[in-house]
Amino acid sequence: MMHIKPILAALKRHKAGTILIAMQIALTLAIVCNAVFIIHQRLERVQRPTGMDEADVMAIHSIFVGLADNNAGPLIQADLQALRQLPGVQDAVSINSYPLRGGGWSTGVRTDVDAKDSKAHTTQYFADERVLATMGLKLVAGRNFRADEIVQADPQSVPDPSIVIVSKALADKMYPDGSGLGKPIYIGDTKKPTTIIGIVERLGVPWNSVWSDDFYENSLIQPVQLTGPFTNYLIRSKPGQLESVMKAAPAALVKANRMRVISKERGVRSFAQIRDDAYKGDKGMAILMSVVCLVLLGVTAAGIVGLTSFWVGQRRKQIGVRRALGATKRDILSYFLTENLLIGVVGVVIGALLAIGMNLWLVTQFEMARLSLVYVLIGVVALLLLGQGAVLAPALRASRVSPVEATRSV
Amino acid sequence: MLKMTHLSKVYRTEVVETYALRDFNINVNEGEFVAVTGPSGSGKTTFLTIAGLLETFTGGQYHLDGVEVSNLNDNERSRIRNEKIGFIFQAFNLIPDLNVFDNVEVPLRYRGMKTAERKERIMNALERVGLASRAKHYPAELSGGQQQRVAIARALAGSPRLLLADEPTGNLDTQMARGVMELLEEIHREGATIVMVTHDPELAARAQRNVHIIDGQVVDLAEDPRFHHAVTSARAGSPA
Numbered sequence: 001m002m003h004i005k006p007i008l009a010a011l012k013r014h015k016a017g018t019i020l021i022a023m024q025i026a027l028t029l030a031i032v033c034n035a036v037f038i039i040h041q042r043l044e045r046v047q048r049p050t051g052m053d054e055a056d057v058m059a060i061h062s063i064f065v066g067l068a069d070n071n072a073g074p075l076i077q078a079d080l081q082a083l084r085q086l087p088g089v090q091d092a093v094s095i096n097s098y099p100l101r102g103g104g105w106s107t108g109v110r111t112d113v114d115a116k117d118s119k120a121h122t123t124q125y126f127a128d129e130r131v132l133a134t135m136g137l138k139l140v141a142g143r144n145f146r147a148d149e150i151v152q153a154d155p156q157s158v159p160d161p162s163i164v165i166v167s168k169a170l171a172d173k174m175y176p177d178g179s180g181l182g183k184p185i186y187i188g189d190t191k192k193p194t195t196i197i198g199i200v201e202r203l204g205v206p207w208n209s210v211w212s213d214d215f216y217e218n219s220l221i222q223p224v225q226l227t228g229p230f231t232n233y234l235i236r237s238k239p240g241q242l243e244s245v246m247k248a249a250p251a252a253l254v255k256a257n258r259m260r261v262i263s264k265e266r267g268v269r270s271f272a273q274i275r276d277d278a279y280k281g282d283k284g285m286a287i288l289m290s291v292v293c294l295v296l297l298g299v300t301a302a303g304i305v306g307l308t309s310f311w312v313g314q315r316r317k318q319i320g321v322r323r324a325l326g327a328t329k330r331d332i333l334s335y336f337l338t339e340n341l342l343i344g345v346v347g348v349v350i351g352a353l354l355a356i357g358m359n360l361w362l363v364t365q366f367e368m369a370r371l372s373l374v375y376v377l378i379g380v381v382a383l384l385l386l387g388q389g390a391v392l393a394p395a396l397r398a399s400r401v402s403p404v405e406a407t408r409s410v
Numbered sequence: 411m412l413k414m415t416h417l418s419k420v421y422r423t424e425v426v427e428t429y430a431l432r433d434f435n436i437n438v439n440e441g442e443f444v445a446v447t448g449p450s451g452s453g454k455t456t457f458l459t460i461a462g463l464l465e466t467f468t469g470g471q472y473h474l475d476g477v478e479v480s481n482l483n484d485n486e487r488s489r490i491r492n493e494k495i496g497f498i499f500q501a502f503n504l505i506p507d508l509n510v511f512d513n514v515e516v517p518l519r520y521r522g523m524k525t526a527e528r529k530e531r532i533m534n535a536l537e538r539v540g541l542a543s544r545a546k547h548y549p550a551e552l553s554g555g556q557q558q559r560v561a562i563a564r565a566l567a568g569s570p571r572l573l574l575a576d577e578p579t580g581n582l583d584t585q586m587a588r589g590v591m592e593l594l595e596e597i598h599r600e601g602a603t604i605v606m607v608t609h610d611p612e613l614a615a616r617a618q619r620n621v622h623i624i625d626g627q628v629v630d631l632a633e634d635p636r637f638h639h640a641v642t643s644a645r646a647g648s649p650a
Binding site (some may be wrong): 003005006009010013014317318321322323324325326327328329330331402403404406407 | 455458459462463464465484485488489491492493497499503505506507508509512515516517519520521564568576
């Protein structure tokens with residue numbers, strides 16, 4: 001570091017190039033830090049568990065046509081019977097929605113009958129006693145529904161249930177001391193209490209957008225089979241037989257009743273496809289951001305290589321003079337590395353402030369999460385290393401300039 | 411101090427070999443002021459670059475201050491250049507981005523000298539060349555003669571055993587050249603060993619001894635009658 005003072009003195013006389021590279025480093029750091037933070041958040045979201053044992057599960061969305069009223073109950077029962085009888089099927093259930101589907105029901109829940117505001121927001125699933133087995137949910141307290149507790153209901157007028165199974169997250173939210181089992185909750189604006197008879201370890205909501213993040217694991221299952229024409233069948237195949245069930249199940253439904261619509265595109269999907277569809281946007285965003293980051297880093301590295309190469313060419317004679325005056329090859333190498341480090345440090349200091357400022361703006365404008373300083377620190381180190389890596393080739397070229405250059409006329 | 415024996419320097423291309431120096435012999439004693447003269451392309455500058463360890467040679471032997479230099483590695487050559495040799499170039503070769511003080515400091519930094527000692531040496535050297543008051547000026551703000559004086563200060567600051575000057579007045583007008591030459595003579599009187607390459611017979615005449623090179627070999631000055639005459643005339647007219 002013995003050369004810092006003269007290097008700074010020389011840089012002062014090359015302000016334009018120095019400022020340009022420092023600003024390029026600063027902007028790259030600011031953008032890359034925030035982009036990597038967003039990418040990481042998106043990837044975390046993509047990997048978020050639903051609480052289901054997703055392997056061997058598929059879903060069929062079926063719409064009965066030609067029904068006068070919401071009286072599809074017997075048809076749904078017939079469908080379920082047909083599905084459960086298929087050789088590769090382990091279990092099947094009719095349900096209004098499921099995690100990552102993108103649409104579903106939600107409501108507020110209270111523990112105090114007189115409370116004006118709900119204590120938590122939750123999604124509502126309506127299904128029979130086979131839902132736990134079909135979804136592969138883990139019951140951590142209490143019991144499952146019994147078949148005799150399931151009621152059929154028009155989706156327009158679902159009665160307040162007397163019992164409910166909730167996710168642990170919701171149970172803990174309602175009763176933070178962990179004593180939710182057996183306790184009453186009030187769903188929506190009803191005055192009728194509903195008793196928590198079972199708690200499952202985890203069950204995600206049907207949405208995966210930012211607005212549902214606050215209640216992502218708040219779910220409850222009511223012992224209700226809806227009788228509307230729209231229904232989703234979740235089917236669990238026997239291990240390894242999903243592929244054949246995906247062909248057999250829609251055929252069995254059509255055989256049971258032809259008066260229905262099963263969409264070609266999204267009507268029959270494995271849960272892997274459902275997860276894929278749900279996070280397509282997040283994955284696309286992550287890929288786009290990654291490409292932007294790589295391009296920015298590449299452009300910055302190229303800028304450093306370009307400027308340093310230009311400076312090396314411009315100072316060829318000066319390097320020869322330094323060598324003539326006693327500089328070793330290592331001295332010349334260290335001169336250019338130190339010079340780049342000094343520019344880099346200025347760049348990353350400004351860049352770190354910009355990164356934090358940019359994130360604060362995103363926080364206020366788009367309700368983004370606060371940027372962890374770890375990202376900034378890693379970004380700072382990465383940009384400095386990138387700078388040193390980029391400068392290495394031209395610096396090595398400079399170190400190979402012969403001292404005899406000092407005697408050559410330009 | 412400087413002894414070259416049967417030294418040769420060959421530049422090779424795919425089709426031709428060019429002898430820049432051939433069976434070159436020279437011996438410069440400590441405290442001498444030697445002018446190396448010769449026509450353009452005779453090998454003067456090649457001799458200087460080899461003498462200053464800026465370039466390697468092809469054959470023969472070169473002892474500098476008692477050390478045979480042909481087997482030294484790049485770092486050792488750098489160290490010897492830094493500690494034992496002071497260079498004065500025709501084009502001054504100051505670093506334009508650094509002020510006078512920082513320019514003189516360059517070789518001292520490569521020696522790893524402490525700040526206080528560096529400062530003392532720099533100011534002494536600048537005082538010696540009469541430019542202490544210009545320490546904060548940049549080369550572009552100085553005249554050619556002043557720039558060469560800074561270069562001399564830079565060469566002197568490291569207290570070298572040998573000063574190598576390559577046409578030190580080649581880029582200067584007569585008045586400035588005279589000033590620089592007087593400075594070199596003064597430095598020599600104080601005990602420095604100076605080897606100066608020049609094609610100027612007047613400058614050559616002011617050195618203690620002339621070594622004349624033609625076609626890469628040291629020859630008797632009498633073999634170049636015109637130059638010999640010019641040097642002899644200059645000596646006759648010289649007050650020294």
